[in-house]
Amino acid sequence: MLRLSVNGRTTEVEVDPATPLIFVLRNDLELNGPKLGCGRAQCGACTVLVDGRAVRSCQMRAGDAVGHVVTTLEGLGTPERPHPLQAAFIAEQAAQCGYCTNGMIMQAAALLQERPASLDEATVKEVLDHNLCRCGTQPRVVRAVLRAANGRGA
Template sequence: MNEENDAGHGRSGVSRRNFMGGSLAAVAVTPLLTGQAEAAETASAPTADGVSQVTVRAAVNGSPVTLRVDPRATLLDTLREQLDLKGTKKGCDRGQCGACTVHVDGRRVLSCLTLAASATGREVTTIEGLAQGERLHPMQQAFIDHDGLQCGFCTPGQIMSAVAMVDDEGGARSDDEIRERMSGNICRCSAYPRIVDAVRDAQRVMR
């Protein structure tokens, strides 16, 4: 797999550089679009260094959540530190490894490059939200069946990226396309052949 593509690479062929630039611009602008009333509400409760906190109202794994966060806080840190959703992993913290991949409104995003404030009014899904009770998501089950992991650190991001690739982006037509479209999710243990097998078989079940 080519490490030069990011976890959000899909049919559009967007490069890592363009994706990162667009993502950073989007997360910077989104909080400004939430309305004057919310802006007035969030102008209080400054942080220790004098930066005013903001209110984030979102659905996380199907449950409504309201949080006060530093406007500079990433979605990754907020999920892990405030909501105790530790399944989303902090790898490189620079948008290069894909370990932090989550879904926002069904689309895969790198949560280390996404501001928590930009999640206002949106549906956020983490690895903890994929299973239905005791029943694993088909992609989770396929990773187990094909032993598509070794140390497991990258596995949540791999699974989240694969699910969005199938559900949101229409899936892949070949093993080569799976490799290409999953290329932003790096596995330091090099379990790529089994990951491809897992994605291919889960895709058949999900369609």
């Protein structure tokens, strides 16, 4: 039995500690924000925040999340009060198929926590470089991150 802190709530799950965190989040906790893409930490679709840092949940073992705070896309905001990044992604129409959106937002959320005052287009592009999007929404994603960083959100 593992005790995990996810999205501000403590929960217990009966899983092998070696189970990838992505499977616990999606299958046991029914959180659909993180997506299983490549399974090799290369696409970013599974990104979550662990103690505020962006982590690829496909490569993190559930047992390694014990004692840490895990935040998924669902934990950033609510439909009534979306996180500024969520609002900015909507305003900029930064999602097309939506598969990469979780990773883009979670990676950007870590960036905004780490360096909120020093964001420019080049920095955003550099940080999101390893989050793959095949739909071609990258320019809108960059605009959305800068919009959220400038406090404009929706």
